[in-house]
Amino acid sequence: MxxxxxxxxxxxxxxxxxxxxxxxxxxxxxxxxxxxxxxxxxxxxxxxxxxxxxxxxxxxxxxxxxxxxxxxxxxxxxxxxxxAEISAADGADIGAIRMALEPMALRLSLPSLTAADLDQAEELIAEMDGEADPGRMGELNRRFHMTLYARAGRPRLLALTEQHLLAADRYLRFQFAALGYRPRSQDEHRALLAACRAGNADTACRLVTEHVGQAAEQLTAFLEGREAG
Amino acid sequence: MxxxxxxxxxxxxxxxxxxxxxxxxxxxxxxxxxxxxxxxxxxxxxxxxxxxxxxxxxxxxxxxxxxxxxxxxxxxxxxxxxxAEISAADGADIGAIRMALEPMALRLSLPSLTAADLDQAEELIAEMDGEADPGRMGELNRRFHMTLYARAGRPRLLALTEQHLLAADRYLRFQFAALGYRPRSQDEHRALLAACRAGNADTACRLVTEHVGQAAEQLTAFLEGREAG
DNA sequence: TGGTGATAGATTGGATCCAATATCCTGGCA
DNA sequence: TGCCAGGATATTGGATCCAATCTATCACCA
Known part of the structure; x- marks a missing residue:
């Protein structure tokens, strides 16, 4: 076996x-x-x-x-x-790393984003709307984020970012398994995309920081409750 | 052999x-x-x-x-x-990652820094003043930075930060070997430490970002010249 | 009866052996 | 003379074997 x-x-x-x-x-x-x-x-x-x-x-x-x-x-x-075990502390750790890396990746990528990139990001948001499977959802969310960062021209930074997006997804699955599936905050995705379309780097970076931070906070709260109980 | x-x-x-x-x-x-x-x-x-x-x-x-x-x-x-080869592109990559991670580490660590931590950082600056060996200098510089980040309480973030500090040092050695040794910008270190002592998180984060960014910029310029020539 | 030590089993760490693949050189041919 | 093919050689990838060590069990003793 x-x-x-x-x-x-x-x-x-x-x-x-x-x-x-x-x-x-x-x-x-x-x-x-x-x-x-x-x-x-x-x-x-x-x-x-x-x-x-x-x-x-x-x-x-x-x-x-x-x-x-x-x-x-x-x-x-x-x-x-x-x-590797999962823990509230490690979840918070991954969240902090994402909050550091993703705004940097977005800021570097944003000036070089093409219309095609933005359209693809929009398409991924639409796909997420109708998605019920958490696993598939995680992949769509990851691809949405990575699409926005793709033009950063920093392979090492992007690899590190994707690695921690994947690590975060591993955690999210446990949250879903316990609390039931909850669709991602699509409003935040749309606002982020709008800021990118407008070429407003500061706003976009602020939004992605908040977006990641919020996800991390929810996750940590869930994990802490889980560890306490 | x-x-x-x-x-x-x-x-x-x-x-x-x-x-x-x-x-x-x-x-x-x-x-x-x-x-x-x-x-x-x-x-x-x-x-x-x-x-x-x-x-x-x-x-x-x-x-x-x-x-x-x-x-x-x-x-x-x-x-x-x-x-692993070294290149201007990869050097810039590492610089970007440091500029993302280190302000985050500092912001998390700063509220928990003790007087002893700050004194040790000050001592490390003093040691750097009299140091001539580039290798030893790299170690002191790394310890100075890590001392300031140590209380972040995020082992994964800290490990990643140290890993990229080490990677940056590898590059610096080549710069030293080619251009001769040039002492680190001690003024920046002192200003950073002062902001930390004052508990001014925003200033400290801005300073560390600039400090890291400046080092990365110099390095990239050197490497690009080296690749062109 | 509880705890401690020895011993057996399981599992990993390290060494050696064989197979697969890449590189390099040489020879033949156009 | 230049190029392509084929084989020899070197080096890595994978399998098997042996040694080291950890764990669990059981017997023995206080």
Missing amino acids: AVNDGLSRLVARAQPRHRTTTEFVEATLREAILTGVIAPGTPLRQEELAETFGVSRMPVREALRQLEARALAEFHPHRGAVV | AVNDGLSRLVARAQPRHRTTTEFVEATLREAILTGVIAPGTPLRQEELAETFGVSRMPVREALRQLEARALAEFHPHRGAVV
């Missing part, structure tokens, strides 16, 4: 289009952790994972090391790795 | 106080890359490194994977890893 059936299904569906087995394992495990297919705190037994992926323990070990460097897994020497 | 004598010396001096060989190799290699002991673009041959460290290729491989995740090495499947 695998870590769980969810991971097996993910492995079966995944296209091993990667150049090395390690890359394949790393990408699949990362997705499984980020989408909640493997729950926080789950032990990541090397042999078990190797069997699930149909490979030896070696690529699994290398993949786990990379996940550790990305704070998606925690290593305990001679005791193995576990999926 | 090892990658170079510098690394051999680093290995010999390093205390293998780490719990696993992989940790030891990763920490030592990271330091070697960040301090410029191994130059950008240098191929990181597994066998060669293994021999230098006196271990097998396995811990080296795991260490290289972690360095890749931290953007300190670049992997090319079946061709091996090389030390």
